[in-house]
Amino acid sequence: MDDSKYIMQDGIDDWETVMFLYNSALKEVGTKLEILNDEFVHIHKYNPIEYIKRRIKSPESIVKKLKRGGYESTIENMIDHCNDIAGIRVVCSFNSDIYRLAEMIGAQNDLTVVSVKDYIKHPKDSGYKSYHMLVTVPIFLSDRVINTKVEIQIRTIAMDFWATLEHKIYYKFEGDAPDYISRDLRTCAAIVSDLDEKMLQLNQAIMEAKQETEE
Template sequence: MELDLAASSTNITDDINTWEEVNLLYNAALKQITTKIEILNEEFQEVHRYNPIEHVKARVKAPESIVKKLKRNGYESTIGNMVRYVNDIAGIRIICSFTSDIYRIAEMISNQKDIQVITVKDYIMNPKNSGYRSYHMIVSLPVYLSDRIVNVKVEIQIRTVAMDFWASLEHKIQYKFEGKAPGHINEELTECAEMVANLDARMLQLNEEILAIEGEH
């Protein structure tokens, strides 16, 4: 998907030639979006007396992981292909308490004027076959350098604490078995994913009941 870029900005693939430059730009993008999320969370606390965000994790993908992903998708391992075809070099994960917070946070991010939403994948409404649930966004935001503005892609994952616990365990299991876990383990994971979804729904309902009682008093 091509981005509509301002005349003063450049695509990251235009003149980035080394891993050091890639690392600089993606780390800068992560710092910017992390600061934005912290400000939004603080504002929400000030206005609503409630923090929708439990915690935030940010990382730049390791070069060897990027190379593996390129090879898996049939691309040559070049800097240009890294930034053109790998959308999760910079990744940020936002962990919140309730499923309603996920969509609230996604909307707040989308409303930022200098953030362009490229794609959205809602694995909460449409879970993966494994049972994986999360809300994914690929966004682009400008990184201001001394001589130019570079638009950098960041993957944002938003999920509840329960979803994150399940996803972390599933990742460890699949890594241990190199993606070929025994069938009965995969079945157990899928059943646990349903339990997690039910728990999230019940906790959200409980929270709404508590809020309603507080409102009455």
């Protein structure tokens, strides 16, 4: 059954309760990611996650998104058509960390992966790169269990730097930036990709050199 319909049929149809669920889901997924990172450090002496950012979409942003999609501003539409109300951004050092972490998240038996969008292998026209996973996590209340959606974005430090500045630039132009701005941003996105690749190669070279020294 569709998660949104499950929420609505379960009598959870007021704004405060729905936002409580999204906040709870954010805490659950954030804790899982921290534990996965700690376990990786414990076993491999290496942390794939540099830092984690969590956020709940503001009411204004939710309404704007619904209007862009041609939907009325109702709680049901919000749950149905806004998959990024609860969002977690996971920032890694290298591209390889992204796919390793995505695999670890997918293996969690109490998370359900609803969809995956790989904007690293298939970047957006703007040059945007990131790995998106839409998951549901069960929120255990006193009298029921509610599956709630969380969007996880996984990217490198360089990708996050580019995406953050791109968002600020387009916000200033209200989404209608001049052509030369968009062109320069795409050029910068290519530079970021080259940087990520070179840093990954450098890290691999360092690891190989270290292994040879230990032998």
